[in-house]
Amino acid sequence: MSPWKAAQPGDPLPTVDTPALLLDLDAFERNLQRMAQAMSATQVRLRPHAKSHKCPEIARRQVALGAVGICCQKVSEAAVFVDAGIDDILVTNEIVGAAKLQRLAQLATRARIGVLVDHVSQVRALASAARAAQATVDVYVEVDVGGNRCGTVSEESAVRLAQMIADTSCLRFAGLQCYHGPAQHLRSPQQRGAAIINAALTASSTRAAIESRGIPVPRVTGGGTGTFLLERDSGAFDEVQPGSYVFMDRDYADNRRSAGGIAFEHALFVRTTVMSRPSASRVVVDAGLKASSIDSGMPAVWQQPELRYIKAADEHGLLSVSAISTPALGDALMLVPGHCDPTVNLYDELVCFRGDVVEAVWPIAARGALL
């Protein structure tokens, strides 16, 4: 990592070194409030996904505002948050391998830990690890509700797994994970609505099939930033898992908002400097794809729609120049990342500012927690 920091608390914003990952605390706090408000009038629980931020400070604020706990995607990520004092974590992933399961079970002796399964062999391995650690693990059956990734693809297999978990000591059948990933990024509210109607139907039908065997289904959980209002209002979900709402990114902003949608604000930025102006038509900035992930497209230039970030190399970004805006060598720009999650994962620290001053620097403690 860099031998020095981009900024210290108290620094004026213009002195922050670049590229750096910045959090606008006012916008961030408004995003947290908007989410808390959206969930407060309902019986549906909020369990935000921490894979987006990987930052214990943010998780603590989410819990303080009513979240029941957090989601993680990796066991090592969950370990970082348990170490930071978060005591209820759902690992929204199938975990395979004895070493990982042993660690997961150990975490379950220190916090409430949930995990997903979509195959009987995972249940067996998990039971063995939980018994060895003398732990009890919450186990959710992941149901494929249209994401075409993990999850059971028949009610029969979901029922079989639920039965097996319910029959296994050290495992607690906790419910169904019904997350529809691709639906988050469908651009029109109609498309997202149709996808989540189907997801809710599959979830409810699977729940009914399991309960018809006399096995209670404590919880159906799922939903992300693009669709969580739909899951919230579906009647099929007890819990939602949005992550990106704390930051927002260019890709989520490209979704057309539904009539009742919430206007989460961009709070996450990559601050960058114009490092080369070799000709009138060319602007090069010091933030490339190692500074702002391009898997979901290029970053946007904040509050300067006339400037377009058109090409990313490892450490260079090329901007198009318009007649009305030609940033000069040394000018700083703020980029809105195309995709917040993998962008956050490129940084060790989040430089938090309010107005024109750096207020705090938060460690992205679970950055690179891949295991």
Next chain:
Amino acid sequence: MSPWKAAQPGDPLPTVDTPALLLDLDAFERNLQRMAQAMSATQVRLRPHAKSHKCPEIARRQVALGAVGICCQKVSEAAVFVDAGIDDILVTNEIVGAAKLQRLAQLATRARIGVLVDHVSQVRALASAARAAQATVDVYVEVDVGGNRCGTVSEESAVRLAQMIADTSCLRFAGLQCYHGPAQHLRSPQQRGAAIINAALTASSTRAAIESRGIPVPRVTGGGTGTFLLERDSGAFDEVQPGSYVFMDRDYADNRRSAGGIAFEHALFVRTTVMSRPSASRVVVDAGLKASSIDSGMPAVWQQPELRYIKAADEHGLLSVSAISTPALGDALMLVPGHCDPTVNLYDELVCFRGDVVEAVWPIAARGALL
């Protein structure tokens, strides 16, 4: 970062936790030897680019095999390598901002440091920083030889910059940076050849224009893994800067090799585990785009061409299944990253193996050194 490591020296390969970044030491050492051999019979110097590996252990091995030093892309990256004992580093980038230039100048009191300029204001700021640090910095004029990124776009401006550097105390005019980035990835040898012929013509003509003013041009440097043999043999270059050859990646392997081309081997892998097999047609692995960068396309599945990695989510990879190969839940696979540089930048450590045993774990010390 992860609270635990993927592997320890002495571990058998099958026990390495996933996803992990692996280096096949035999293949890696053959790549280093091939490069040393390719350069040994020429007067052209090798200055490998360390932005690909960010790993002091690898830089030391490159220097031990004849490299004159290394290239870096960021000042903070260079600082990591100076701390590790590398004493000749060219930062192949324009550096803008007083804080960065001060740090660069400080490094130049501890090692031979070069840097690029393509604007007079950069020369002035650099001179000021070098004087304040009582350092002497090697300064190269970057010439746009077809990459359409940074670099002077007229001989006149290159000459003016060279003159200005030569006239400035604390700065040493060291030559021309003539790197053609896009040429590295042109698929046919003919396309690459045509691009580098033009680059060499521009380089030579710019050199002649500067020397015609009585200013010696000590060195023309440039070239990457895709084209360095062309620069080596062009007569226009004194030094080449390949980086990816130590690892190779899927994207470079997609280049069609020229008749005299060198068969560098894949030495870098992302080890991954099949974590979900929800149906006969679906294989999900635990390495997504936070484990293997997809900016240059999907990773390949090593030695299993019948399997295709078709889609990456943050922490999931979806494989196509063929009739002749259906990996089982828990099976480990090796992926060849689409692009080595940003993939390496996702990891803190490189798990180095020989045969079936982990021999060493090398810190990727400059991972995340963005400043």
